[in-house]
Amino acid sequence: MSEKKHLLSILVDNEPGVLSRITGLFSGRGYNIESLSVAETVDPGISRITMVTKGSPMIIEQIQKQLNKLINVLKVIDLTGTQYVQREMALVKVNARADHRAEILRITDIFRGQVVDVGMEHFTLKIEGDAEKIEAVLNLLKPFGIREIARTGCVALPRENR
Amino acid sequence: MKLKGADILLKMLQEEGxxxxxxxxGGAVIDIYDALMEEKSINHVLVxxxxxxxxxxxxxxxxxxxxxxCLVTSGPGATNTVTGIASAYMDSIPMVIFTGQVPTALIGNDAFQEVDIVGITRPCTKHNYLVKDVRNLARTIKEAFHIARSGRPGPVLVDLPKDVITAATQFNVPGExxxxxxxxxxxxNIKQLNKVVDLIAKAQKPVIFSGGGVSLCQGHRELTELARKLQIPVTSTLMGLGGFPGTDPLWLGMLGMHGTFRANMAVSECDLLISVGVRFDDRVTGKVDEFAPNAKxxxxxxxxxxxxxxxxxxxxxxGDCKISLAEINTLVDKKQWEELEETxxxxxAQIDEWKQTTPLAYQQAEVxxxxxxxETLYDLTGGDAIIATEVGQNQMWAAQYYHVKEPGHFITSGGLGAMGFGLPAAIGAQVGAPGTTVVDIAGDGSIQMNIQELATAVQYNLPVKVVILNNGFLGMVRQWQELFYKRRYSSTQFVHAPDFVKLAEAYGAVxxxxxxxxxxxxxxxxxxxxxxxxxxxxxxxPEESVYPMVPAGAPIKKMLLV
Incomplete structure (x- = not known):
C-alpha cells in the first residue's frame, strides 16, 4: 500500500513527560515523524502538537488509535483531506557577497520574506508559508551558499465554516 | 485530618479494597514499611x-x-520489576506498582539508588506517574487504580519520592x-452487532476465536452460550484458555504455532471467524496473508x-467483550434459526474427521x-487446579494437555514469554485462592530463573506445587535448533544442574x-x-519436541506433525 503524508493536530495535557510519551510511541513502534511543533493553546492546561507523519492507510489508522490510547491525549485530528490553513517559518542564513545581495533581496521579496539580520558577508532571512514554498526558496538560495537553516515545522488549524 | 504520605498510601489501598x-x-520506602507494620488490614508478602x-x-x-x-524501593528495586510489568502489560493484567524514589530535590542528580523508572516503564505501562507533591498523592493513587482496572486493563506505576512519603497534608478521600x-x-454499536448476527446466519463454516479479553471481562458464560446455542466450534489463543470449557465437544483446542491440527485447519477453512478479545499475535496467525483466507x-x-x-x-x-456477547445472544434469540443442525x-463432521485422523498425540516410551x-496431572486434579506455567515447551504441553475449564485457571506469560514467571505467579495465585490447588508447570531452565521464591512459599506456608519437566535442555530453543539449525545445540544444554529434590529440601519445601x-x-x-x-x-x-508445530512465518495450515 502506498505511503502518504498526513498532517495531524493533537491536543494533549500540558504536563511534563507528555511529549516523551508521544515521541516514544513513534520510535517504539517504528512510525515516522517528519516534523513536529508543540506549544500551549488558549487553555494553558492543554498543548497542541502539529505533526507531519507518513505511512500506509493501515499505519495511519494505527497511529491515530495509538495516540488516542495515551491517557494524556485529548483529541487527534487528521487534517489531511480537510479544509485547513497551515504555515511554517524558516530562518535561513545565506552567504551574501556584494555582487549577490541584490539578487537575494529580489528572491526574498518575491516570496514575501524579510531580512532579519545583515552582515558584511551574509543575510538571515525569514521565510513563511507552506513546506513547498519554503523548499522553493531554499532551492533558489542554494547557489549562493546556505550556511544554516532553522525551521519551525508545520503548524495548522482547521478552517471554520464561513 | 493531616496524614503523612505513607499513611495516605495505606488509606488509599484500603479505599481501593x-x-x-x-x-x-529498601531505603526509599522504609517509611511506608514502617507504617505497614501497624496496618493489620494489609497482608504484605515479602518476596x-x-x-x-x-x-x-x-x-x-x-x-x-x-x-x-506491588511495592518496591527505588533504583534496582524498581528496575527489577520491569520484566514483570512488561509481561503484565502484554497480557493486559490490572496491576499497580509503587516504586520508591529519591527525594524530589535529588531527582536528576544521579543520587544513590536513583533511576528514572517513569521513563524506563513508559512503553510498558498503561500509564505511569511521578508524584511530586503529597497533596496530589491520594488523587493520583485513585486514578492509578481506575486506569489499571478499567477499559483494557494494564499495569500502572506510581513513583513516590521519599520526601512525598514523609511529608504530611490534609487527607480527604478523593471523589470519583x-x-x-x-x-x-x-x-x-448495535448496528455492528446486527451485522455480526447476519454474518453468522449466512455462514456455513463459522469458528469462534477467543482470547485473553474474554477472561479479563469474565465473558466466558456469554461466549459459551453463543457457541452452544448456534453450534459454533471454538478455538482460542494461549491467553484465551479457560474462556471456553476445554472439555466441551465444540472445543477445538488452542490455535497457532503449537495449536491442534483441527483448530489450525478449521480456521484456515472457515468462512466466518468471530474473534473476541484477541489481538492476532504472530504466534497465532503464522503468515498473516494466509490466515483465515476464506473467512469474513x-x-x-x-x-x-x-x-x-x-x-x-x-x-x-x-466494546466490552462480555457486554457485546450478551447483546449478540439477545439478537440471536430474536431470530429464527431453522435447520441449524443440518447446516x-x-x-x-469435517472437524471431527480432523480430530480423529490427527489428534494431539505422543509415543509412550521407557522414559x-x-x-x-x-495428562496424569490433569486426571489427578480433575482439571480443577489453577495452572501457572513457565515459558517454553512446558508451557505449550500444559496448554495442550491440561484442559482448562474456567478463566483465571491458566496463568501464563503469554505475550512477553518471560521465563521465571510461573513460580512467583503461582505464589500470587495461591495467596488469592487459598483453598485451590495451584501447580506451576516448569522446565528445568525457567524454574531456575526465580527459584528463590520457594523461600517465600515456605515462609507463608503457601502449598504451591512445582512440576519440573526436567529434560536437561532449554527445550524450546533446542527444538528449533533440531528442526531448523541442523541439530547444532548451541548453549541449550545444561551440563550442570542442581539436585532439585535437595534444593527443595534446603528451602524447607518437599x-x-x-x-x-x-x-x-x-x-x-x-x-x-x-x-x-x-x-x-x-x-x-531429553529430546522430546512439541507438536504440531508451525515453522515461524509459515501459514498455520502447514504444520509439522511428528
Whole structure:
C-alpha cells in the first residue's frame, strides 16, 4: 500500500513527560515523524502538537488509535483531506557577497520574506508559508551558499465554516 | 485530618479494597514499611526478588480478578520489576506498582539508588506517574487504580519520592475519577452487532476465536452460550484458555504455532471467524496473508488499537467483550434459526474427521514423556487446579494437555514469554485462592530463573506445587535448533544442574522425584496430597519436541506433525 503524508493536530495535557510519551510511541513502534511543533493553546492546561507523519492507510489508522490510547491525549485530528490553513517559518542564513545581495533581496521579496539580520558577508532571512514554498526558496538560495537553516515545522488549524 | 504520605498510601489501598501487597523494602520506602507494620488490614508478602513481587502480583490479579499490587524501593528495586510489568502489560493484567524514589530535590542528580523508572516503564505501562507533591498523592493513587482496572486493563506505576512519603497534608478521600482524556467504550454499536448476527446466519463454516479479553471481562458464560446455542466450534489463543470449557465437544483446542491440527485447519477453512478479545499475535496467525483466507472476519475488542492492527477486519466491534456477547445472544434469540443442525452437520463432521485422523498425540516410551506427566496431572486434579506455567515447551504441553475449564485457571506469560514467571505467579495465585490447588508447570531452565521464591512459599506456608519437566535442555530453543539449525545445540544444554529434590529440601519445601513412567502418578499423588510447598522433579525424555508445530512465518495450515 502506498505511503502518504498526513498532517495531524493533537491536543494533549500540558504536563511534563507528555511529549516523551508521544515521541516514544513513534520510535517504539517504528512510525515516522517528519516534523513536529508543540506549544500551549488558549487553555494553558492543554498543548497542541502539529505533526507531519507518513505511512500506509493501515499505519495511519494505527497511529491515530495509538495516540488516542495515551491517557494524556485529548483529541487527534487528521487534517489531511480537510479544509485547513497551515504555515511554517524558516530562518535561513545565506552567504551574501556584494555582487549577490541584490539578487537575494529580489528572491526574498518575491516570496514575501524579510531580512532579519545583515552582515558584511551574509543575510538571515525569514521565510513563511507552506513546506513547498519554503523548499522553493531554499532551492533558489542554494547557489549562493546556505550556511544554516532553522525551521519551525508545520503548524495548522482547521478552517471554520464561513 | 493531616496524614503523612505513607499513611495516605495505606488509606488509599484500603479505599481501593487492597488487602494484599507483594513487595520488598529498601531505603526509599522504609517509611511506608514502617507504617505497614501497624496496618493489620494489609497482608504484605515479602518476596525474595522484586521480579518475583511483580509476577506474584500478576498471578494474584489473574486468579482473583482484582488489581495486583506491588511495592518496591527505588533504583534496582524498581528496575527489577520491569520484566514483570512488561509481561503484565502484554497480557493486559490490572496491576499497580509503587516504586520508591529519591527525594524530589535529588531527582536528576544521579543520587544513590536513583533511576528514572517513569521513563524506563513508559512503553510498558498503561500509564505511569511521578508524584511530586503529597497533596496530589491520594488523587493520583485513585486514578492509578481506575486506569489499571478499567477499559483494557494494564499495569500502572506510581513513583513516590521519599520526601512525598514523609511529608504530611490534609487527607480527604478523593471523589470519583473523571478523566476527560480517558473514556473506554464499553457499549458496542448495535448496528455492528446486527451485522455480526447476519454474518453468522449466512455462514456455513463459522469458528469462534477467543482470547485473553474474554477472561479479563469474565465473558466466558456469554461466549459459551453463543457457541452452544448456534453450534459454533471454538478455538482460542494461549491467553484465551479457560474462556471456553476445554472439555466441551465444540472445543477445538488452542490455535497457532503449537495449536491442534483441527483448530489450525478449521480456521484456515472457515468462512466466518468471530474473534473476541484477541489481538492476532504472530504466534497465532503464522503468515498473516494466509490466515483465515476464506473467512469474513469479525473482531470484538475494547481496545480500538487491537482492531485491524495485523489483519484486515470486515466487521469491527469496539466494546466490552462480555457486554457485546450478551447483546449478540439477545439478537440471536430474536431470530429464527431453522435447520441449524443440518447446516452445521458437514462442518462439524469435517472437524471431527480432523480430530480423529490427527489428534494431539505422543509415543509412550521407557522414559517419562512430559506430555504424560501433564495428562496424569490433569486426571489427578480433575482439571480443577489453577495452572501457572513457565515459558517454553512446558508451557505449550500444559496448554495442550491440561484442559482448562474456567478463566483465571491458566496463568501464563503469554505475550512477553518471560521465563521465571510461573513460580512467583503461582505464589500470587495461591495467596488469592487459598483453598485451590495451584501447580506451576516448569522446565528445568525457567524454574531456575526465580527459584528463590520457594523461600517465600515456605515462609507463608503457601502449598504451591512445582512440576519440573526436567529434560536437561532449554527445550524450546533446542527444538528449533533440531528442526531448523541442523541439530547444532548451541548453549541449550545444561551440563550442570542442581539436585532439585535437595534444593527443595534446603528451602524447607518437599522434594520428590520420578525417573520412570510408573512413578509419575504416585509422585504426583504424593505431591498433591501434601499441604506444603512441593517440588516434583520429573526426569523426562531429553529430546522430546512439541507438536504440531508451525515453522515461524509459515501459514498455520502447514504444520509439522511428528
Amino acid at each position: 487492597v488487602d494484599t501487597v507483594f513487595g520488598y523494602p 525474595r526478588h522484586e521480579q518475583g513481587a511483580a509476577h506474584a502480583a500478576d498471578g494474584y490479579a489473574r486468579a482473583t480478578g482484582k488489581v495486583g499490587v 475519577v473523571k478523566l476527560k482524556t480517558y473514556n473506554p467504550t464499553y457499549k458496542p 472476519i469479525v473482531q470484538i475488542d475494547i481496545d480500538p488499537t487491537s482492531i485491524q492492527k495485523n489483519v484486515p477486519v470486515h466487521v469491527p466491534v469496539v 452445521r452437520k458437514p462442518w462439524l 517419562i514423556k512430559p506430555q504424560y506427566v501433564i 522434594g520428590l522425584r520420578a525417573k520412570t513412567p510408573d512413578e509419575v502418578a504416585s509422585v504426583l499423588r504424593q505431591g498433591l496430597e501434601c499441604n506444603r510447598p512441593v517440588v516434583m522433579d520429573f526426569v523426562v525424555e
